[in-house]
Structures are given as C-alpha cells and as structure tokens.
Amino acid sequence: MSEPATILSVTPLARGWGRLDRYEVDHVRRDGTRQTVQREIYDHGSAAAILLFAPAARTLILTRQFRLPAHVNGDPAWLIEAPAGLLDGEKPEIAARREAMEETGYAPETMTFLFNAYMSPGSLTEKCACFLGRYTPGQQAASGGGLAEEGEDIEVLELGLDDALAMVKAGSIVDGKTILMLQALALRLAAGEAV
Structure with a gap:
C-alpha cells in the first residue's frame, strides 16, 4: 500500500508521562475503497534495549522490576526483562549503554545492533532499538538497580542462556523485547555467528 493515510484530526486526551491522543484518519483499504x-x-x-551476554560462560544479565500494567492485567507485577529505557533525545546506542549501567551496573564491552x-503498533508509537552487548561476569562497575529519583527498584539477575530460554517456554519471561532478543541470540549461536 503506497498511498499515505490522511490525518483528519487529532484530539488531545491526556498529557502526563506521555501523550494520549485520539486520531481521525482516512486511508485506502486493500480493495481500493477509502x-x-x-x-x-x-x-x-x-x-533502546540491550541483552548483555557473556559468550564463554553463556550467561546473561537481566533485570526484575515492578510493572503496573502487568499487575492491572492480572499477571505477576515483577517482570524479568532486558535493560531498556526511553531515548530521551539520545541516539539508541547511547541510551542502551546508559540503561545497562543504570539498571545493571555493567558497562557493555561491545554492542551489536x-x-x-x-512494541505494540496498534496503540503505541514506541519503537525499540535492540542491541546485543558483551559483558564479563564479575566485572560489574556499579551496583545497578536503577535510578531512585525515577522510582526505580530493579533487581539484577545473572542467568544461564538455557535457563532464560526455558523461562520463556514456561511463561516466566513474558516481556516481548526480551523474548525477541533471546531468540535472536539463540539463532545467532545456532548459525555459528560471532556474538
């Protein structure tokens, strides 16, 4: 479909941490009707998000933190995730590196896009740049745990890759970006690609 949509109106609904707007949009359907x-x-x-991986040990650094939407949806509120955060005007690579340090205390040694x-294109504008970062076990530069002034309370977890993949299968890891990055890593390893 090459014909663009036409935004007829935008009605602000809420302004807070983000913006919630109602759009009225005209577009061409697949059958040619409008x-x-x-x-x-x-x-x-x-x-931006980053999956920290130690190839020799086959371990990962993940986080666990409170997520209100999961709780409101009737699921456990403490989700296991890869470090991630908003760009806040930074390039994705810089934001991913910053989030790794803030949330885990590990500085990525290398990063691969x-x-x-x-994340949810039916209602969110958020696009997440996902990276694979290399870390060395035991080389934590800071304690991590997030920024207290932002209300973050983040637990740092070190898990084996096989354990993390089993947690996806068991439904213990349900965060979309984390699942996608774990699968991308598993595919790279299965193909013999350097990580």
Whole structure:
C-alpha cells in the first residue's frame, strides 16, 4: 500500500508521562475503497534495549522490576526483562549503554545492533532499538538497580542462556523485547555467528 493515510484530526486526551491522543484518519483499504477510522495513540517516545551476554560462560544479565500494567492485567507485577529505557533525545546506542549501567551496573564491552521493533503498533508509537552487548561476569562497575529519583527498584539477575530460554517456554519471561532478543541470540549461536 503506497498511498499515505490522511490525518483528519487529532484530539488531545491526556498529557502526563506521555501523550494520549485520539486520531481521525482516512486511508485506502486493500480493495481500493477509502475508510475513516478513529484510533487512540499513546506516545511516550522511542526506546533502546540491550541483552548483555557473556559468550564463554553463556550467561546473561537481566533485570526484575515492578510493572503496573502487568499487575492491572492480572499477571505477576515483577517482570524479568532486558535493560531498556526511553531515548530521551539520545541516539539508541547511547541510551542502551546508559540503561545497562543504570539498571545493571555493567558497562557493555561491545554492542551489536540486532533490530528495531514496534512494541505494540496498534496503540503505541514506541519503537525499540535492540542491541546485543558483551559483558564479563564479575566485572560489574556499579551496583545497578536503577535510578531512585525515577522510582526505580530493579533487581539484577545473572542467568544461564538455557535457563532464560526455558523461562520463556514456561511463561516466566513474558516481556516481548526480551523474548525477541533471546531468540535472536539463540539463532545467532545456532548459525555459528560471532556474538
């Protein structure tokens, strides 16, 4: 589909940590007819995430933190995730490195771009740049745990790759970006690619 959508109106609904707006949009359907729809879109900016991996030990650094939407949805509120955060005007590589240090205390030794992914394209503008970072076990530069002034309370976890993949299968890791990065890492390893 090459014909762009036409935004007919934008109605602000809420302003807080992000913006919630109602859009009225006209676009061409696959059959060539035109359609006008209303959609609510939440915009809090785009993000970067990093999966820290130690190839020799086959271990990962992940985090566990409170996520209100999971709780509201009836699921456990403390999710296991790869370090991630909003870009806040930075390039994705810089934001990913910053988040690794803030959340885990580990500075990535090397970083490889994996992919960009929309986290929930039906209602969120957030696009997440995902990276694979190398770390050395025991070389934590700071305690991590997040920024107290941002209300973060983050537990740092070191897990084996096989354990993390088993946790995905068991439903213990349910964060989308983390699952995608774990799968990308597993595919790279299976293909014999350097990580």
